Amino acid sequence: MKSIDQFKDSNGEISREDIKKIIPYEDPFLMIDRVLSLDKKNIVAIKNVRVEEDYLKGHFKGFPIMPGALIVEGLGQAATLLVRYNLKNHEQKDILAYKIRSAKFFRPTFPGHTLRFEAKLVFMFKKIAFVNGNVFRKEKLVSKVKMVLAIVDKKGFRERYSSKKIKN
Numbered sequence: 746m747k748s749i750d751q752f753k754d755s756n757g758e759i760s761r762e763d764i765k766k767i768i769p770y771e772d773p774f775l776m777i778d779r780v781l782s783l784d785k786k787n788i789v790a791i792k793n794v795r796v797e798e799d800y801l802k803g804h805f806k807g808f809p810i811m812p813g814a815l816i817v818e819g820l821g822q823a824a825t826l827l828v829r830y831n832l833k834n835h836e837q838k839d840i841l842a843y844k845i846r847s848a849k850f851f852r853p854t855f856p857g858h859t860l861r862f863e864a865k866l867v868f869m870f871k872k873i874a875f876v877n878g879n880v881f882r883k884e885k886l887v888s889k890v891k892m893v894l895a896i897v898d899k900k901g902f903r904e905r906y907s908s909k910k911i912k913n
Contacts, residue, residue: 776819
């Protein structure tokens with residue numbers, strides 16, 4: 746697999762298509778449209794909230810508003826990229842939500858808004874990472890989140906749980 750730096754363009758940004766090559770997310774659940782900057786301690790990414798997003802059709806009916814859980818998910822996806830950037834063998838790992846230590850919401854998000862996810866790696870051990878993040882709409886704070894991410898062996902994790910998936 747390519748080093749994550751090889752996905753950066755001349756401005757140091759990573760496109761949506763290249764994000765999909767780094768983290769295991771696809772449409773319609775990818776909550777990041779572009780990474781604006783990424784280093785060992787920080788990431789800044791954006792999400793353009795479009796009126797045609799599936800989740801807006803029923804939340805709230807007749808008054809579309811982005812669910813807070815999906816705002817946290819977007820920040821979590823940015824944090825996943827940040828943690829992967831610090832791992833030499835990131836393609837052999839899965840990064841999972843372990844704990845949301847706190848999440849506060851200050852402003853609603855509607856179609857047409859652009860969210861800016863800013864995550865900071867507080868510290869990281871072999872199997873765990875602590876990340877703090879803020880979500881902004883322009884310069885206004887939308888949400889503050891503190892989370893813990895688990896770093897697991899991808900092959901072992903998927904083998905262990907693949908037999909436990911619900912089968913139709």
